[in-house]
Amino acid sequence: MRILNEDFYRRSAVEVAWDLPGKVLVHQTEEGVTSGMIVEAEAYYQGDPACHATRGKTKRNAPMFGPPGRAYVYFIYGNHFCFNAVTGEEERGEAVLVRALEPLEGVELMWRRRGSDRPYRKLTGGPGNLCAALAITREQNEASLLEPPLYIADTGKEVPSEEVVVTTRVGISRGEEELLRFYIKDNPHVSRR
C-alpha cells in the first residue's frame, strides 16, 4: 500500500472527501496495528457556517489552519473524539471528517477496546466509534498523516464512482443544504442512509 502524500491533501476539502472512500486509515500503537477502509467522509471548508473554522483561527481549531496532511482531532459531547484530515493550503481552514470505517487489521484489538457485546457494524461506524476503535485521542491532534504510526494509504483499488453516494451531512444544525457527504453505497458500516 502507498501512503498518501502531501499533494493528495493539498486540494479542496470537497475533492479530498470525494477521494477518501476506499482509502485505508492505519494506526500503529504499542498494542498492535488497527486499520480500516474509509467508507464515509464529510467536507468542511471555511465559509461554511457549520465548519469549526468559519469564525477564524482559535485555539481549538488551529490544526485546520496548519499545513495539509495533518490530523485534527477534537473532543465533543464530553465523551467522543472526531478525526479529521486537514486539507487545502495553509491558513485555508479546511478539513475532512472521517465518519465511518470498515475494519481490516486488528479487529480483535478493536473488540477488546470496545467491549464484546457490540454489534460488528458499530465497531467503526460513526466518528466517535472509529476513534475509540483505532485509539485516536487528543494525543493524535496535529499528528502528521504522511508517515507511521498514523497515516492513510491507497490500496490501489479505486471505488467506482457509481458506488459513491453524495448527500447532505449529518448532525449539522446550520447550512444543511450542501452536498458535502460522501459514502460507499450499501456498506453496512455507514451509519445513516
Added chain:
DNA sequence: GCTTTGATGCACT
C-alpha cells in the same frame, strides 16, 4: 468567570 451547546453514542421505552 459563567453559561451554552455541540461534526455523538448508548441505554432504555
Added chain:
DNA sequence: GTGCATCAAAGCG
C-alpha cells in the same frame, strides 16, 4: 423515538 452522560471551547459580559 427519546433522554442522558459529560466537558472543552466559544460566546458573552
